[in-house]
Amino acid sequence: MTTSLPSTMAAIEVAGLYVAYQRQTVLEDIHLTFPAGKWTAIVGPNGAGKSTLFHVLTGSMKPLQGSVKAFDEPIAKHRRAGRIAYMAQREAIEWDFPVSVWDTVMGGRYGHMRSDALWRRLLPARWHHARHSEAVHEALVAVNMLDLADRPIGALSGGQKKRVLLARALAQQASILLLDEPLAGVDPPSEKLILSVLRREREAGKTVIMVTHDMPGARRYVDHVVLINRFVRGTGTPEEMLSEAKLAELAVSSIEQTVNDRQIMPVASNSSGQG
Numbered sequence: 001m002t003t004s005l006p007s008t009m010a011a012i013e014v015a016g017l018y019v020a021y022q023r024q025t026v027l028e029d030i031h032l033t034f035p036a037g038k039w040t041a042i043v044g045p046n047g048a049g050k051s052t053l054f055h056v057l058t059g060s061m062k063p064l065q066g067s068v069k070a071f072d073e074p075i076a077k078h079r080r081a082g083r084i085a086y087m088a089q090r091e092a093i094e095w096d097f098p099v100s101v102w103d104t105v106m107g108g109r110y111g112h113m114r115s116d117a118l119w120r121r122l123l124p125a126r127w128h129h130a131r132h133s134e135a136v137h138e139a140l141v142a143v144n145m146l147d148l149a150d151r152p153i154g155a156l157s158g159g160q161k162k163r164v165l166l167a168r169a170l171a172q173q174a175s176i177l178l179l180d181e182p183l184a185g186v187d188p189p190s191e192k193l194i195l196s197v198l199r200r201e202r203e204a205g206k207t208v209i210m211v212t213h214d215m216p217g218a219r220r221y222v223d224h225v226v227l228i229n230r231f232v233r234g235t236g237t238p239e240e241m242l243s244e245a246k247l248a249e250l251a252v253s254s255i256e257q258t259v260n261d262r263q264i265m266p267v268a269s270n271s272s273g274q275g
């Protein structure tokens, strides 16, 4: 099991981050602190750069500039130690591949298996260290999917697939959970279950950071909110950041961004000055 860390420290600290795809900058001058042991929601319109921020945190994308630390150390060290679990928005999983729910969730343990003795790693899966099976079992119980452990992943509903992906992240037993839209496309019972799992993780001292468009869920459950749209547009409590006024400001920033990006010239009411 992971040990929880003092809640006063920053789990992740981002400073002066700039990120671009080809020549288009999508994140600029990002300075953020994600408090340890808290549940943070990242909120922003489509195309705001939320997933891109996660790509940088998970090391799959290099920033143009800036630094990212976890627990005051280079984040790569924590990634290598398996302390950062990630649930992507669109998983690069071949859902038709004949693999079971159990084996998919076991994928969350591969990072930890690297530290097992070589002889053990060379044996068939059933001889892997018992702690890996225990972690998978625990994760499947948490998302209420143990009954379907042997089912091929191709035979799952959309909500069940999301729960399996969450279980895979939980099985990693990481201190930091990065979840990109864990609630998208799930029915109300699955949403309730996922939110209660995340609340338990936070209560166990984990740092939960999720991208979400679910405002009622975020208002009700999270401790901290980051508003983002290419720049950081605000950070604070859900009451402050998710007020109607603040969300309207964020929506306006999105329209302004689109206008700037397309370099649409404002229509002058009397451009010739001759009436």
Ligand SMILES: Nc1ncnc2c1ncn2[C@@H]1O[C@H](COP(=O)(O)OP(=O)(O)OP(=O)(O)O)[C@@H](O)[C@H]1O
Residues within 6 Å of the ligand: 021, 022, 026, 044, 045, 046, 047, 048, 049, 050, 051, 052, 053, 089
């Ligand atoms: N592989 C890519 N190549 C080029 N541009 C990309 C690529 N991936 C994302 N982008 C662009 O980067 C910007 C930020 O995308 P990103 O996926 O981070 O936004 P997001 O906030 O996660 O959006 P959504 O809420 O729709 O998932 C968008 O303008 C998007 O079109």
